[in-house]
Amino acid sequence: MDIYTLIKNEKDTGARLGKIKLRGKEYDTPMFMPVGTQATVKGLTPEMVKECGSAIILANTYHLWERPGEDIVYKAGGLHKFMNYDGPMLTDSGGFQVFSLAKPKDITEEGVHFKSTIDGKKLFLSPEKSIEIQEKLGADIIISFDECPGYPSTYEYMKNSVERTLRWAKRGKDVHKTDQLLFGVVQGGEYPDLRKYSAEELVKLDFPGYTIGGTSVGEGKDVMYKMITDATTYLPTNKPRYLMGVGDPIDIIEGVIRGIDMFDCVLPTRIARHGNAFTHHGKMNLKNAKYKEDFNHIEEECDCYTCKHYSRAYIRHLLMCDEMLAGTLLSIHNIRFLIKLTEDIRKNIETDTLLKFRDNFIKEYRK
């Protein structure tokens, strides 16, 4: 049951043009997946998200487990029906949220004990529980429960963690009953041999896709890029590779160059709510007084709904008045920006010009 078709390897890089088949439809990769943490991409209707060209939408297992609870989503008919999105969906395992939000936590072989970030009540998440929740949520792609150690971690700690995450991956796979696609998570921190080991052992378990975890946890960009190569090198070419939680435009390009097919990040919607827009010349803060009488669109060449209809001055006005529409309009632009970026990336893989594209992009972006 291969869901991924490799169409073309770029000549000069590890970049892959491909298609991923979900819910009976094929979607082009590399792709960017907008995040709908609480079963809603913040401030956008599902129709707006689709209009940005999106395919897969993410939702977060940890958040939905807490509120409204997986049983309610299940009774609603699953995530798609609950949130009115008929495109493909993906849920994460909850592992990253346990790592990043819940403190203190107690990691045992069985799973992780921690306290709710909402009401402080004691919670326990395990590989089995994560799968159980994700099966009830009903996304098309689900993720193995993993530990996501911080950076830096000692080699010793990371080695033990990788071993445990592999045992957790096996336990999750053993209890997984539905036809949802369960992806395995490569960990190993900045240690190449542990990344290799993690990848190779996961491949033995034969998942339909693999994700790369444990990046964007405090390491530098060069370290992160190396972590990617240290994982993708050992992953099969006929399965999709998904780099979790990465959405900086340059990181997306660098990730593709290292063989990544899928990305997700809250960045486009989060920076939007703070008044920021992605542009080809870096981030633009629309709150800046210089946009007060600037009746240009955010980017003239952008084809998003926001850039078709609204000026910088109008968006600034909305931001100054704390109007909800500001976040909505900027989120649409930012999500479209990243999806358009993946479209441009795909074109440049076709023409074997991705390195040149990257160099030009970075030059403009940092200008």
Added chain:
Amino acid sequence: MDIYTLIKNEKDTGARLGKIKLRGKEYDTPMFMPVGTQATVKGLTPEMVKECGSAIILANTYHLWERPGEDIVYKAGGLHKFMNYDGPMLTDSGGFQVFSLAKPKDITEEGVHFKSTIDGKKLFLSPEKSIEIQEKLGADIIISFDECPGYPSTYEYMKNSVERTLRWAKRGKDVHKTDQLLFGVVQGGEYPDLRKYSAEELVKLDFPGYTIGGTSVGEGKDVMYKMITDATTYLPTNKPRYLMGVGDPIDIIEGVIRGIDMFDCVLPTRIARHGNAFTHHGKMNLKNAKYKEDFNHIEEECDCYTCKHYSRAYIRHLLMCDEMLAGTLLSIHNIRFLIKLTEDIRKNIETDTLLKFRDNFIKEYRK
């Protein structure tokens, strides 16, 4: 230049079926007009507002004068272009905001001195200034600057105020230069002879439409309904009558019965942001725990976007998580509810059954 065509008087009430012509298109009355205070109907795109069946959208002169300033809207090409709404628009005079928001204020013959509600700076609004601002904003209908006294006011105070508001109406009319339609405002509080006097004197000035101000300022419902009759009785039948700031469903029906053609109110969007939906059985607070596993739509018979796609349980989940989409979805439902109400009202004027419709509506609404 009559903009209003009276199609039919209801047999048993003062209700009028009519059409109002704006921007070359005819719109049915009675109508409800959603409010976009800061040049945005809170949380909705203009397309969403249109999909609710809306015709005219309001914006507030006082707010836009403060932020971003009328000159910026003018430079943007006017309100329609600034906020991306190609349907008809209306701005109020700023008088009500000066009355309700700005304290203290000093009312002189010349105009009103008061302090900004945003930064405390000294401001001065006069009939001439209000027209000047509204001409720069560029709505299709604009409103005379009036004093909106509180309730109760003494007869003496109200008499002087009405006289001054009439002098202000004349001053505003004298400086008005554009082809925007300037409406006069009937004041007079709860005093029938002052309402009559205000209406008759305004009619002498021959405005293309008349609004009824000074309601919903603390008086009871019966007093308000009487204020309406005391004004509409003396207004010409070939001009539209607009009851400002009224959006309670029952008040809309009672207003129509007393000869009102146009209504506006922030109520549908304001209660939405607090989790409330209009229904035919009264307001529904979606935050209530009883909707946790309620997978029905807000109202099964409602044809709005929200009721087509989302359950009470999902909206409650969004509210519990403070998600922006909750306000958006509830606002769409509530605006559609009031617009659908005016559609039902129009049908019942056609069939001369409005009193029966009112009685049934109230019985269900208060059940």
